[in-house]
Amino acid sequence: MNIIISTLNAKYIHTSLSIRYLKAYAQPEYDAQLAEYTIKDPIMNIVGDLYSKKPDVIGFSCYIWNIEETMKVVAMLKKINPELVIILGGPEVTYDVHDWLDQIPGADFIVIGEGEVTFKDLLSEIEGEHNYKKVSGIAYRQDGKKVIQPQNGKVDLKSLPSPYRLEEDRNEISKRVTYIETSRGCPFSCQFCLSSIEVGVRYFDREKIKEDIRYLMDNGARTIKFVDRTFNISRSYAMEMFRFLIDEHQPGVVFQFEITADIMRPEVIQFLNDHAPA
Structure with missing residues (x-):
């Protein structure tokens, strides 16, 4: 399963800490690729670059400064490849997930709250039995209805692996x-x-x-x-x-x-x- 974790930073000099936490926690079972862009990059360039990586799953980290551009990227990717599984997370979509499922029809899942454990559990079900009821902290659609499953407790911060020592950084x-x-x-x-x-x-x-x-x-x-x-x-x-x-x-x-x-x-x-x- 080819997994990409992406985000659109405000500037090139910024780094996304959130996607590094997700990658570090998903290892070694899942070796996700990081793909960072900026909100100034042309949308077609972002979509083209992501598509060229031949992903099966893409996760986007969403914030107030990148949500509009991210929505455009998601819509185009889904139009090009309807089979692509798109996961959204981050503070901008964590709240009011009911509305975000309407606003972003191309999103297959929205991760609610802290993403490390939820994202890895979700990848396991996407790859495996597709029993999404087992995953806490996600929102999705099933048979035309919205399903919202709250987080089951907070992440134990002392158990998280370091996101600062990734080889590509x-x-x-x-x-x-x-x-x-x-x-x-x-x-x-x-x-x-x-x-x-x-x-x-x-x-x-x-x-x-x-x-x-x-x-x-x-x-x-x-x-x-x-x-x-x-x-x-x-x-x-x-x-x-x-x-x-x-x-x-x-x-x-x-x-x-x-x-x-x-x-x-x-x-x-x-x-x-x-x-x-x-």
Whole structure:
């Protein structure tokens, strides 16, 4: 089964962390190919390139910045090859899946919520017995009716393999922005933000994250952006990571964080002023 996991980034220098998680978790049973494009690429070029790879299954990671272009790509691919199985996932289609099934008739499945376990389970059923009732966290159509199966619990983040050490990325790390995730979820309930729907914050294994950061710096990463919703929600955790990054910092490497400023304690600000590079 030839599997491609794709997305349309906002710019060439961006990398998609989500599709790398999917590939890493699907291995070794499924060796998916990554295919990244940008929203500025001509739609025909994207469709032509994907078609040339002769896929049986394509998964697309959908966000607010790429959903319109992704819908066009899906429609064209399905017209060229109706047998192609198309899976959509990501925050833009995770909510209101009932409506997205109407809006994107070319999508065979929509993955709801965290995708790693669900995507692999779904691949197993596509390849095997097609018993999709066994897969939690998907939406699809059956006999003209919509079927929506909610996620069965959250992913154990400490069990996820590293998405930062894929062989095809080895020579690309220095050319693009590297995104890294040390937690999922958010404690706040801001009405404008999808993250408020998920309750609580869960953390990845700290030592594995540190090893991944060392690996990325040693292999040429220059801009590392943390995608945690609120990096400093736990002061002790933020301080531990700040100390680690300062101690291990390599010249020319820039770290970026999303923080909540009004909970920054004076001693944390003082510590950064005294010890962090400019």
